[in-house]
Amino acid sequence: MMATRAQPRPQPARPQSASPARPERMESARSGEQGRDFEFTSADFARIRDLIHRSAGISLSDHKRDMAYSRLARRLRARGLETFKQYLDLLEAENDPAEWEAFTNALTTNLTAFFREAHHFPILAEFVPRRAQPVSVWCSAASTGEEPYSIAMTLIEALGDSGARQASVLATDIDTQVLAKAEAGMYQFDQVKHLSPERLKRFFLKGTGAHAGMVKVRPEVRAMVRFEQLNLTDRDYQLRSQFDAIFCRNVMIYFDKPTQAQVLARFEPLMKSGGLLFAGHSENFTYVTQAFKLRGQTVYELTRDTGAAARTPARSSNHASHAGSATTNGVIA
Numbered sequence: 001m002m003a004t005r006a007q008p009r010p011q012p013a014r015p016q017s018a019s020p021a022r023p024e025r026m027e028s029a030r031s032g033e034q035g036r037d038f039e040f041t042s043a044d045f046a047r048i049r050d051l052i053h054r055s056a057g058i059s060l061s062d063h064k065r066d067m068a069y070s071r072l073a074r075r076l077r078a079r080g081l082e083t084f085k086q087y088l089d090l091l092e093a094e095n096d097p098a099e100w101e102a103f104t105n106a107l108t109t110n111l112t113a114f115f116r117e118a119h120h121f122p123i124l125a126e127f128v129p130r131r132a133q134p135v136s137v138w139c140s141a142a143s144t145g146e147e148p149y150s151i152a153m154t155l156i157e158a159l160g161d162s163g164a165r166q167a168s169v170l171a172t173d174i175d176t177q178v179l180a181k182a183e184a185g186m187y188q189f190d191q192v193k194h195l196s197p198e199r200l201k202r203f204f205l206k207g208t209g210a211h212a213g214m215v216k217v218r219p220e221v222r223a224m225v226r227f228e229q230l231n232l233t234d235r236d237y238q239l240r241s242q243f244d245a246i247f248c249r250n251v252m253i254y255f256d257k258p259t260q261a262q263v264l265a266r267f268e269p270l271m272k273s274g275g276l277l278f279a280g281h282s283e284n285f286t287y288v289t290q291a292f293k294l295r296g297q298t299v300y301e302l303t304r305d306t307g308a309a310a311r312t313p314a315r316s317s318n319h320a321s322h323a324g325s326a327t328t329n330g331v332i333a
């Protein structure tokens with residue numbers, strides 16, 4: 001195992017209530033409330049922003065107000081409540097991890113895709129054979145799994161079956177709902193139709209019968225990926241081993257600069273010498289950290305030396321054989 005267990009649940013930082021001194025701007029809230037089932041004031045939105053920032057590091061901008069309403073309204077319905085104030089009071093008073101989990105899950109944005117920002121994968125493919133084996137990659141905002149599975153597929157293509165058998169991908173996210181979907185590894189065909197026929201055949205099983213129109217990631221690819229819940233802004237998360245590469249794409253955009261700096265500082269000791277950090281297309285860490293320098297194409301390299309990461313031959317193992325030996329067009333079990 002490459003890492004200790006991540007925290008089992010989003011342990012919120014037990015935020016305190018937002019200051020009651022803040023005057024409720026009922027006029028503006030009322031005008032925006034027409035047609036809404038639940039009372040939702042400006043003070044409620046301010047409180048939501050404060051709570052999600054403190055528990056998940058997410059900075060919700062003003063224009064996310066309607067999104068917050070519609071996503072959390074489901075929690076009010078589920079709990080039989082009439083106002084957002086009641087819900088937020090209950091959330092803080094009960095401090096129930098399951099409700100905090102639902103609150104956090106509701107407010108994350110999970111957009112992702114297979115081989116998203118495709119230029120990163122040839123860089124990873126060229127990088128990993130030069131590394132000491134076995135290689136390990138951490139996908140730190142894995143969402144519904146498309147990204148960590150794309151990484152695993154790239155490792156198989158780059159290292160061959162025997163090298164990839166040793167390699168591992170740790171896939172984490174704060175959102176437990178997306179992780180459950182990721183672990184199932186089942187997708188609509190539409191989500192993979194842009195992949196080459198070779199990749200489709202090598203890495204996916206095609207659904208039939210009740211699963212027609214679906215694909216499932218082959219077991220040998222899924223076996224390379226371990227999913228864990230982990231909050232990047234949690235100061236206490238425990239990862240024991242170091243990684244050759246960390247993917248942290250399209251999540252930092254939700255964090256403010258101090259939170260980004262804190263997240264990057266935690267990455268530094270978790271990276272092997274010469275390790276690569278992959279960022280999202282609109283994320284720039286140059287002014288946030290000195291520990292990583294831009295190598296180009298939103299890929300950063302660790303600047304300090306953490307000891308040898310020289311190439312050693314891949315070892316053999318007893319793992320199930322990889323995709324090359326699997327049958328094609330299998331049926332989802």
Ligand SMILES: C[S@@+](CC[C@H](N)C(=O)[O-])C[C@H]1O[C@@H](n2cnc3c(N)ncnc32)[C@H](O)[C@@H]1O
Pocket residue numbers: 056057058108109110111112113116140141142143144147172173174175178230231232233248249250251254280
């Ligand atoms: C827009 S998705 C990006 C998914 C993928 N990395 C990609 O680029 O396609 C952002 C993901 O970050 C996760 N996230 C948000 N805050 C987080 C936190 N504090 N710790 C870990 N993951 C977080 C969300 O749950 C969501 O799945």
